[in-house]
Amino acid sequence: MTIESTLTTFRERLGEVMDLHQAASVLHWDQEVFMPPKGAAARGRQLATLSAVAHRYFTREEMGRLLDELTEAADQLDPDDAKLVEVTRYDYERETKLPEAFVQAFALAQSAAYEAWVKARETDSFATFQPHLEKILDLLHEKADYLGYEGSSYNALLEEYERGMTVETLRGLFDVVAERQSALVEKIVNAPDPPDLAWTRGPWDEDAQWTMTLRLLQDMGYDFEAGRQDRSVHPFTTSFGARDVRLTNRVSPDDLFSALHGAAHEGGHGLYEQGFQEKDGRTPLADGISLGVHESQSRMWENMIGRSLPFWEHYAPVLRDLHPGRLDGITPQQFYQAVNHVQPSLIRVEADECTYNLHVILRFEIEVALMEGEIAVAEIPEAWNAKMKQYLGLDVPSDAQGCLQDIHWSHGSLGYFPTYALGNLYAAQLFEKILEDLPGLWDDVRAANFAPLLGWLRENVHRHGRRKTAVELIRDITGRPPAPGPYLTYLEEKYGRLYGLSGG
Ligand code: ZN
Secondary structure, eight states: OOOHHHHHHHHHHHHHHHHHHHHHHHHHHHHHHHHOGGHOOOOOOOHHHHHHHHHHHHHHHHHHHHHHHHHHHHGSSHHHHHHHHHHHHHHHHHHHSSSSHHHHHHHHHHHHHHHHHHHHHHHHHHHHHHHHHHHHHHHHHHHHHOOOOOOOOOHHHHHHHHHOEEEEEEHHHHHHHHHHHHHHHHHHTOOOSSOOOGGGOOOOOOOHHHHHHHHHHHHHHHHHGEEEEOOSSSEEESSSSSTTTEEEOOOTTTTHHHHHHHHHHHHHHHHHHHHHHHHHHHHTTSSSSSSHHHHHHHHHIIIIIIIIIOOOOHHHHHHHHHTTTTTTOOOOOHHHHHHHHOOOSOGGGGGOTTTTTHHHHHHHHHHHHHHSSSOGGGGGHHHHHHHHHHOOOOOOOGGGGTTOOOSGGTTOOTTTTTTHHHHHHHHHHHHHHHHHHHHHHHHHTTOOHHHHHHHHHHHHHHHTTTSHHHHHHHHHHHSSSOSHHHHHHHHHHHHHHHHHHOOO
């Protein structure tokens, strides 16, 4: 076989695997958006079958043979094809390392743990969840051994969400963030004269809110010919190819801003997915680099843009028109204060930009301690509550509002949480460079002209797909590896001004 025909066969096989994954994504999207409750059992079986078939198809011997041939002939491939072979080989090796019996045992433990977690949270009983989490933890150690790692066994888990990231690197970043961010929160909590937010009280018309989200997405440059926004309980973004990227959102009559920020956030994810190159379609190159990089895109649009004063100079009048008689006399500055209100709280998903990373770092520290055997599962509540006090100054009244609040551990997704905080750090580091490259950015935002920003992101981030790792991407763009400085400076300057703190 010539190298060209090997490549053609390889791309065709890969395309078929991608088709299976994307078909599963359609079913999953439908499950969250339209499926009637009684469809759940059949849908679960369909999704399990599709993912098993995709796995079997991808990991069969033919794929290994094609990868071997192409890797051997790598110097004859053009750079795009060589990259595709390299990325696919990486995925292939990870997928073939886990024996099918282990994958099944893990899936069983996950569904039992999930059920126990739901019950444990309802009844505020950590003891109900504890044996299941212990089982999950045993299996995660086994998984780490199958996958292999250097240093901490936690590194094997991180790799799944943030390729190349390590506990050592994260500690270097997070220790600085935890110290400076909790000091900032403490100053804000003690600041005099908090803004009066009585005017934000609902109810707010739901249709008007939905109209606002569509308008914002349109302004951001989200392509409605290649996507749509629907309602779901938890907002998310999914893609069936770069020309069909779906967003979901929710509207609450009590909250004027949550749907708007949800649209900015999911819109950021969606623009990333719509920005992959046509020629990468049906290959693993048309995908986000990592969860952290994906989150950098959503958080940049949601926070750095959507929670900026120039943004509100444009959108305050728009909101006033959408809610006649309700917002007269409310200034852009008042909107700016309201969307940046800081309030330490127990629940991560309700946390503001200023306290969010602290929720993540607390979880990261507990996860590493669990994997490294420094604490036992039974000691989680105590460790959790101590860290909430240390970082956010809060007493935790119950495990339901503490260590039982998130679904992630019941899924066995240890290593996932850090990517949320990394997203914030990456976003700020990229944004610092964007402001250098686009000195007129704030004037553009004030005019809701987001084309220059989107153009920059397309050129520097989106079009590369998975050609680089997160560290390579950040270093190529900013000249430095990921660092905590830009995010902390951004927070300290912004909130220092908002809350009139001296010395930033
Ligand atoms: Zn997100």
